[in-house]
Amino acid sequence: MSLIEIKHLWKTYGANVVLENLTLSIEAGEFCTLVGPSGCGKSTFLRMLLGEESPSKGVFLFEGKPFPKEPSVERGIVFQRYSLFSHLTVLENVMLGIELGESRFLGKLFGAAIKRAKEEAVTMLEAVGLGDVLHHYPSELSGGMQQRLSIAQSLVKKPKLLLLDEPFGALDPGIRADMHALILDLWKKNNLTVVMVTHDLHEGFYLGTRLLVFDKVRNDPQAPNAFGAKITYDIPLSREKVKDEE
Ligand SMILES: Nc1ncnc2c1ncn2[C@@H]1O[C@H](COP(=O)(O)OP(=O)(O)OP(=O)(O)O)[C@@H](O)[C@H]1O
Numbered sequence: 212m213s214l215i216e217i218k219h220l221w222k223t224y225g226a227n228v229v230l231e232n233l234t235l236s237i238e239a240g241e242f243c244t245l246v247g248p249s250g251c252g253k254s255t256f257l258r259m260l261l262g263e264e265s266p267s268k269g270v271f272l273f274e275g276k277p278f279p280k281e282p283s284v285e286r287g288i289v290f291q292r293y294s295l296f297s298h299l300t301v302l303e304n305v306m307l308g309i310e311l312g313e314s315r316f317l318g319k320l321f322g323a324a325i326k327r328a329k330e331e332a333v334t335m336l337e338a339v340g341l342g343d344v345l346h347h348y349p350s351e352l353s354g355g356m357q358q359r360l361s362i363a364q365s366l367v368k369k370p371k372l373l374l375l376d377e378p379f380g381a382l383d384p385g386i387r388a389d390m391h392a393l394i395l396d397l398w399k400k401n402n403l404t405v406v407m408v409t410h411d412l413h414e415g416f417y418l419g420t421r422l423l424v425f426d427k428v429r430n431d432p433q434a435p436n437a438f439g440a441k442i443t444y445d446i447p448l449s450r451e452k453v454k455d456e457e
Pocket residue numbers: 224227229247248249250251252253254255256
């Protein structure tokens with residue numbers, strides 16, 4: 212069984228057709244990179260995988276069952292802009308992720324659960340290279356460090372599926388290379404399935420085990436919203452080969 216099974220999926224907003232008749236399956240452990248022109252529906256697709264949006268039509272299955280209609284701990288997301296709490300320390304930001312995941316109603320953990328959450332948060336922060344700044348605030352961190360923190364916040368909930376929406380788009384090229392190494396390492400060590408939107412084709416080829424290209428194949432100048440994007444290329448990649456080239 213595929214982790215994700217999509218058949219004849221459509222997404223429309225009123226008369227605006229965003230995605231048109233997508234059919235694909237994604238196996239556990241894949242690292243899918245997704246590229247396409249601005250406005251073709253890449254973020255909308257990720258938001259559907261997260262559970263923030265539902266498809267207008269079509270089959271949309273996660274582990275063989277209809278996609279949960281709300282975000283859940285099985286699916287984590289990292290955006291280009293950091294979603295951090297400025298009044299909480301690095302450690303507290305990650306612990307809050309655990310608290311909200313485990314204690315949905317109270318949003319608070321007690322006693323032994325706090326101790327365990329703290330240990331898990333520290334381990335995750337060490338894994339992303341932030342073990343030395345546990346008690347710093349986000350404003351004291353560089354952009355790359357803030358993005359490492361966002362990744363830690365998502366991964367500490369142990370999602371099966373990690374969604375990345377241009378996570379490295381705002382970072383300097385040198386920092387991006389470090390982040391590429393980090394995300395590949397985390398992907399392997401945590402047995403993650405990753406779907407990542409990027410505007411950087413080189414990044415898409417370098418990181419992915421599979422590159423998906425979204426594009427509109429039909430265009431009516433009189434009705435620009437009448438047709439949606441489809442998957443125009445679905446390219447299997449050989450990571451080892453691309454890695455050698457970098
Ligand atoms: N909540 C919404 N309500 C109405 N229209 C929406 C909504 N969300 C997205 N859209 C429309 O869906 C289309 C696709 O938007 P989306 O952000 O998914 O594109 P994208 O490929 O991620 O673009 P970019 O690369 O610029 O980030 C756009 O026409 C947008 O206006």
